[in-house]
Amino acid sequence: MSDDGLPEAAETYLRALGAELSEIPPDAAHEIVADVRAHIADALDGGRDLTEILAGLGGPDAVAGQAREELGLPVQDGAERAARTLSLVALAAGVLIAVCVSFLLPSAVPVDPLQAEPGEQGVVRRFGAGIAMLTLLPALLVAAPLVLPGRVRGAARLAAATVLTVSACAAGEIGLYYLPLALVAWAAAIVPWAVRRGAGGRWWRYLTGGLVALPGVLVAVASAGGSVGVGWVGASLWIAGPLAAGALCAYGIRAGYAVTALAGALVMILAMAERGFLFAAFWLFGGLYLAIGAGGYAASRTAGGEPAGTPGPPARTRPAPAPEADRGP
Numbered sequence: 001m002s003d004d005g006l007p008e009a010a011e012t013y014l015r016a017l018g019a020e021l022s023e024i025p026p027d028a029a030h031e032i033v034a035d036v037r038a039h040i041a042d043a044l045d046g047g048r049d050l051t052e053i054l055a056g057l058g059g060p061d062a063v064a065g066q067a068r069e070e071l072g073l074p075v076q077d078g079a080e081r082a083a084r085t086l087s088l089v090a091l092a093a094g095v096l097i098a099v100c101v102s103f104l105l106p107s108a109v110p111v112d113p114l115q116a117e118p119g120e121q122g123v124v125r126r127f128g129a130g131i132a133m134l135t136l137l138p139a140l141l142v143a144a145p146l147v148l149p150g151r152v153r154g155a156a157r158l159a160a161a162t163v164l165t166v167s168a169c170a171a172g173e174i175g176l177y178y179l180p181l182a183l184v185a186w187a188a189a190i191v192p193w194a195v196r197r198g199a200g201g202r203w204w205r206y207l208t209g210g211l212v213a214l215p216g217v218l219v220a221v222a223s224a225g226g227s228v229g230v231g232w233v234g235a236s237l238w239i240a241g242p243l244a245a246g247a248l249c250a251y252g253i254r255a256g257y258a259v260t261a262l263a264g265a266l267v268m269i270l271a272m273a274e275r276g277f278l279f280a281a282f283w284l285f286g287g288l289y290l291a292i293g294a295g296g297y298a299a300s301r302t303a304g305g306e307p308a309g310t311p312g313p314p315a316r317t318r319p320a321p322a323p324e325a326d327r328g329p
Contacts, residue, residue: 024067086294176280
């Protein structure tokens with residue numbers, strides 16, 4: 001019980017509601033939380049069950065969305081927050097890839113830029129900064145939904161993912177560089193759709209956990225068979241790391257998705273810095289980790305304490321006490 005007599009579950013709900021209302025004026029947020037607190041207290045005094053009360057209110061994100069709508073503010077549901085997060089991740093990945101393409105193309109074999117032949121120089125040295133700026137177009141494409149009207153954002157994300165995938169597959173070596181961006185773009189298009197429909201669940205967590213853990217399993221099998229020699233440091237990085245991150249993702253723990261996304265970005269950066277004949281494998285591996293981790297993290301934070309995409313009953317921003325007929329003796 002809290003100091004004012006509400007059960008801890010009710011206080012958890014109110015804290016989640018306060019967090020969802022963080023973007024609206026503080027006085028209005030405080031008044032809404034106070035109204036909901038009073039409604040819960042009155043209903044409990046009337047003998048109603050707390051689970052029934054909270055179910056009648058709806059999720060904290062639904063109550064906050066109704067409040068934003070009544071105040072004339074933009075309504076950001078969980079799916080839209082996930083889409084925005086993934087669009088920002090895609091934008092950052094697009095800028096990283098543009099830098100890679102501008103300065104490291106056209107060869108995947110390490111070449112000293114200062115001693116390279118004209119055909120081996122990067123885009124900036126061969127064509128100048130003006131042409132190199134065109135490498136930012138894919139980043140701008142995935143960022144466009146951030147500024148478009150809400151009714152067309154979903155279609156814009158799907159179109160961006162489709163265009164990037166087709167272009168990457170048709171562009172040869174340059175396209176290889178943009179495949180990770182296409183993966184993140186597909187995550188930005190699919191995850192919000194899945195969140196709104198409550199898709200995924202346990203099978204999705206197990207699938208993503210298995211994909212994240214797969215590199216660790218493969219390295220462990222190769223090491224046990226003598227095909228690959230792995231020291232203690234290598235075992236920690238390439239075996240224990242993926243297995244631990246995969247286990248966290250399989251259990252739906254948000255930190256596991258965050259670690260996976262960061263690991264993917266780090267692998268991509270290291271692949272750029274230490275380029276070699278396995279560059280393509282590490283580059284795509286990092287892009288896959290980034291897309292899985294970012295998508296899982298965005299989906300896992302869509303609802304305050306409830307599974308991603310779990311729809312609740314219609315919310316009432318200013319709930320009234322339960323009718324006398326519903327009260328207990």
